Amino acid sequence: MSVLPKSVENVIDEFGKLPGIGPKSAARMTYHFLRSPNKDASKLGNALLEMDEKTKFCSSCFNVTDKDICDICSSTLRDHSKICIVEEPLDVVAFENSGIFNGLYFVLGGVISPAEGVTASELRFNDLESRIKLVINESEKKIELIVATNPSLEGEATASYILDIFNTYIKEGKIQVTRLAMGLPTGADLEYADRLTLKRALEGRRDI
Amino acid sequence: MSVLPKSVENVIDEFGKLPGIGPKSAARMTYHFLRSPNKDASKLGNALLEMDEKTKFCSSCFNVTDKDICDICSSTLRDHSKICIVEEPLDVVAFENSGIFNGLYFVLGGVISPAEGVTASELRFNDLESRIKLVINESEKKIELIVATNPSLEGEATASYILDIFNTYIKEGKIQVTRLAMGLPTGADLEYADRLTLKRALEGRRDI
Numbered sequence: 001m002s003v004l005p006k007s008v009e010n011v012i013d014e015f016g017k018l019p020g021i022g023p024k025s026a027a028r029m030t031y032h033f034l035r036s037p038n039k040d041a042s043k044l045g046n047a048l049l050e051m052d053e054k055t056k057f058c059s060s061c062f063n064v065t066d067k068d069i070c071d072i073c074s075s076t077l078r079d080h081s082k083i084c085i086v087e088e089p090l091d092v093v094a095f096e097n098s099g100i101f102n103g104l105y106f107v108l109g110g111v112i113s114p115a116e117g118v119t120a121s122e123l124r125f126n127d128l129e130s131r132i133k134l135v136i137n138e139s140e141k142k143i144e145l146i147v148a149t150n151p152s153l154e155g156e157a158t159a160s161y162i163l164d165i166f167n168t169y170i171k172e173g174k175i176q177v178t179r180l181a182m183g184l185p186t187g188a189d190l191e192y193a194d195r196l197t198l199k200r201a202l203e204g205r206r207d208i
Numbered sequence: 209m210s211v212l213p214k215s216v217e218n219v220i221d222e223f224g225k226l227p228g229i230g231p232k233s234a235a236r237m238t239y240h241f242l243r244s245p246n247k248d249a250s251k252l253g254n255a256l257l258e259m260d261e262k263t264k265f266c267s268s269c270f271n272v273t274d275k276d277i278c279d280i281c282s283s284t285l286r287d288h289s290k291i292c293i294v295e296e297p298l299d300v301v302a303f304e305n306s307g308i309f310n311g312l313y314f315v316l317g318g319v320i321s322p323a324e325g326v327t328a329s330e331l332r333f334n335d336l337e338s339r340i341k342l343v344i345n346e347s348e349k350k351i352e353l354i355v356a357t358n359p360s361l362e363g364e365a366t367a368s369y370i371l372d373i374f375n376t377y378i379k380e381g382k383i384q385v386t387r388l389a390m391g392l393p394t395g396a397d398l399e400y401a402d403r404l405t406l407k408r409a410l411e412g413r414r415d416i
Contacts, residue, residue: 003304005274007259014252018237029226031298033256034263034272041260044222048241048253051215055242064242066213090239096211 008034011041060131062107062124064089072096072104079103081141085128085162086148087111087155095148103146106131111154112161120161129165136174143175151182151200216242219249268339270315270332272297280304280312287311289349293336293370294356295319295363303356311354314339319362320369328369337373344382351383359390359408 004012008030015026033041057063058070065071072078072092082103086092087110095101108123135143147162149155159179169175183201184193193201212220216238223234241249265271266278273279280286280300290311294300295318303309316331343351355370357363367387377383391409392401401409 003280003301005259005263005272007255007262007274008272010255011252011259014248014255017248017252019240021237027298027301029229030259031296032227033259034297039260040222040225041256044219044225045253045256045260047215047218047222048249048256051213051219051238051241052247052249052253054215055213064213064216066215072211088239089242090235093211093235 057107061105062109062127063092063105077102080135081139082144082146083132083135084146084148087150087158091148103144108149108158111149111152111158113154123158125161125165128162132166132169132175136169142173145175145177147177147179151180265315269313270317270335271300271313285310288343289347290352290354291340291343292354292356295358295366299356311352316357316366319357319360319366321362323362331366333369333373336370340374340377340383344377350381353383353385355385355387359388 011030011033012023012026015021015029016023018026021029033044054066055064056066056068058065058067058073060069060073063070063072067074079102082101083106084095084101084103085106085108086095087108089107092105092107095105106124106128108125108128110118110123112118112120112123132143132145145162145166147159149158163170163177166175166177170177181204182197183204184190184197188197190198219238219241220231220234223229223237224231226234229237241252262274263272264274264276266273266275266281268277268281271278271280275282287310290309291314292303292309292311293314293316294303295316297315300313300315303313314332314336316333316336318326318331320326320328320331340351340353353370353374355367357366371378371385374383374385378385389412390405391412392398392405396405398406
């Protein structure tokens with residue numbers, strides 16, 4: 001005799017698949033819904049189904065969207081000669097929320113990580129190449145690719161890989177590949193900065 | 209121009225309503241689903257809808273169930289003269305998983321908590337009274353009510369309230385109201401036990 005109805009156990013199991021959610025948290029989240037009087041479970045349920053149905057990847061930048069081409073890629077107000085290459089859709093959200101970038105994006109879908117078994121073939125390097133070729137043919141301006149992968153070992157390796165792909169175009173002067181600056185973050189304490197961050201900060205020092 | 213499709217924002221909003229889930233965690237959980245290739249969002253969505261549709265409260269003990277009367281209340285193998293009064297359905301799960309109790313339950317739906325604005329009228333005291341009256345009429349044995357609210361101030365106040373409700377029946381010798389023992393938990397260190405726990409442990413001392 002099971003204590004919990006099957007339908008409740010199913011929800012606990014599904015919550016438990018989320019990263020960082022253990023069985024106890026999954027049970028607590030499920031019971032929150034059982035206690036809530038205003039059909040919150042159905043609201044979340046319907047929202048999830050609608051999201052699964054409506055969202056897709058933009059066929060140009062692979063960000064999450066509900067259109068074929070996302071609002072950013074189709075905007076004529078944005079600088080189409082600057083393409084910021086990021087790992088995940090959430091990185092696009094971070095840039096957009098900061099309001100500091102007016103170019104376009106390309107979402108790789110991750111970084112090359114031998115430790116986690118992610119090889120180059122699982123990321124969108126082919127799509128990136130086709131996209132850039134298209135942009136080069138359409139634009140008269142020099143294209144800037146801003147590699148905005150995370151400042152991790154994997155992010156660095158992925159940046160090098162991108163540099164290799166576009167080597168010929170770089171030599172022909174058609175594109176320029178840049179990388180986000182590395183150094184001390186605002187509010188950091190020199191005393192606690194790790195060696196690599198300090199090294200990058202020193203290497204990237206500027207006149208004041 | 210919003211960065212995220214409305215359907216994605218809806219899911220983030222709904223996750224954000226969960227206790228202990230902030231906007232960042234809600235976004236991370238949502239993006240996990242966007243990344244997952246095997247329709248996990250729809251699986252959780254359908255599980256939630258099914259749970260909302262199928263589950264109800266047992267009309268006898270108010271535990272979560274998919275039947276009118278839950279498996280525990282309808283079991284003839286259990287001792288119907290012992291009723292354990294708990295705050296939440298998860299407390300029933302805790303007892304059942306431990307396999308130490310063979311009676312029935314009654315789920316109050318919380319505890320009296322003036323600080324959180326929970327008054328007696330919001331809990332199931334009326335249902336508890338009707339239930340116990342019914343049990344007294346049906347049974348020839350003396351009924352034992354085991355008050356298993358949490359050992360908090362609110363849990364204690366609720367236990368006293370229950371004692372008051374059944375005062376007449378207790379005097380008539382029809383029911384007996386007991387409370388879970390309080391004292392040192394297994395593996396505890398005397399050195400770190402709080403004053404109240406030590407006091408209860410001393411008060412409840414037994415011959416060895």
